[in-house]
Amino acid sequence: MRRWVKAAVAATVCVALGGWFAVPYAQGWWNTLDPCDGALPSDAVRELVPDGHHVTTERTRHVERLGSMSCVILLEETELGHAWLLEADAFTRRDDQDRELMSAFSDQGFEAQSPLPDGLPGFRDRANNVVLRLPCPALGNDASGRPRTMLVNFTMSVEVHFEEPRRAPYEAAVAFANSSSKNLGCGAEPLEVPDEDRLPSSPPDPEHPRTVPLSEVTGATCGWLTEAELPRTRTWRVSVRSNGDGPTGRCDVDTPVDAYDETDAGMTFFAWYGDWSRRLVTQDGTLRDMTATARCRGEAAHFALRYAETVPGLDPRAQRNLLKRFARNETHRRDCSGLRFHW
Known part of the structure; x- marks a missing residue:
């Protein structure tokens, strides 16, 4: 009898949990427990999710021999496919970094940009994405004798920018940069999220x-x-x-x-x-x-x-x-x- 009761309780719990996980927002909460294999803080990612949306998928890719690490977080599917929340990329190879910077600065290089808070080595580009470039002392110099570096590009969807929280973008970008530095053998000094009083009071507008x-x-x-x-x-x-x-x-x-x-x-x-x-x-x-x-x-x-x-x-x-x-x-x-x- 006791075994039967235990089995019934266990089955009830499984059914309840199954029903709970079937709820989209419960799935979204579960999918942000350990985003990007722990490279991003879950609280910051949840803050970036626009109202009325939920996370459905996250994909992480790490290829140390190619000096790259990336993470994509997707929202629910729409008529045009999955809406995306953010994409984070890190590169230690020179060609990859040059490609990213050439994309940010075309023609004569006078595209709009905004400053990051002091202590963060980078800028926000004309699309308001966070770009960081860190020295990599553990990787030494490249074949041309230039000190190796790591470039991080933290891209957020347009919807995030409309309701951008004050601290979360910097928490996520800094965490990804620190994790990438460790995983790619960069050896950069860990970045820290600036204090609240050094953060912009509203999202920067590179064009104005x-x-x-x-x-x-x-x-x-x-x-x-x-x-x-x-x-x-x-x-x-x-x-x-x-x-x-x-x-x-x-x-x-x-x-x-x-x-x-x-x-x-x-x-x-x-x-x-x-x-x-x-x-x-x-x-x-x-x-x-x-x-x-x-x-x-x-x-x-x-x-x-x-x-x-x-x-x-x-x-x-x-x-x-x-x-x-x-x-x-x-x-x-x-x-x-x-x-x-x-x-």
Whole structure:
């Protein structure tokens, strides 16, 4: 009799659990218990799931000999197939990294980007995805003598960006980078999620960045602008587009023309770090005018100035002086050498 009772109870529990797991949202909870083989924190992934959706599938791929690791998390199926939540990729091979960076920066490389909080070596690209580049001391140098690195691309669906939580994207991206570094033998110093007060209060908008008066950038990555000889016929505002730790550096200088802070004239100072960036400043194999080059951490670095023709008082001499200030500030902060200008 006791055996019969135990069997009946066990069967009831199994049926109850089976019914519970059949509920889509219960399945979604179960599918986020250990996302990406533990590479992503479950709480952060659940926060990223938009309201009304649930996780149905996660796929992880790790090929150490190819220096790559990836994870894809899918939501429920729609008429167009599975909706996706996020995709995270890590690469230690140079060709893979170059491909990813060339995709983020096409043509002359002035695509929109937003800074990451200080301490995270990267940026958010024009699609608002998190891009990180870390040194890999455990992998030594490549065949060309360049220090090996690891590039992480953390891509989120458009729906996530509409209701993006404040902390979860950084928790997930940092956790994936740290896990990838360990699994791929990179040996990078573990990243930490910035404190709450250093996180942006709202999702960044690479196409419409926040600007501040020129006086407020003193000491920041673009603080050199406060001592630069900017045309005095305008009231300038600055958008700091990089944190000084990633594979790019950028300072935008604009002038508001109405209450919505839209701009009609401005300048963009851009730095790209890595041999991959040479194509951004060359034409037919020759360096373009108003650019500069240097060597930083064993790789090439390139600097350029783009400006609107409507900026008054920006003659060739003023352009050269501004580019010199920007490039010298960047190379000083990053301990670069061999700075050369191309007019």
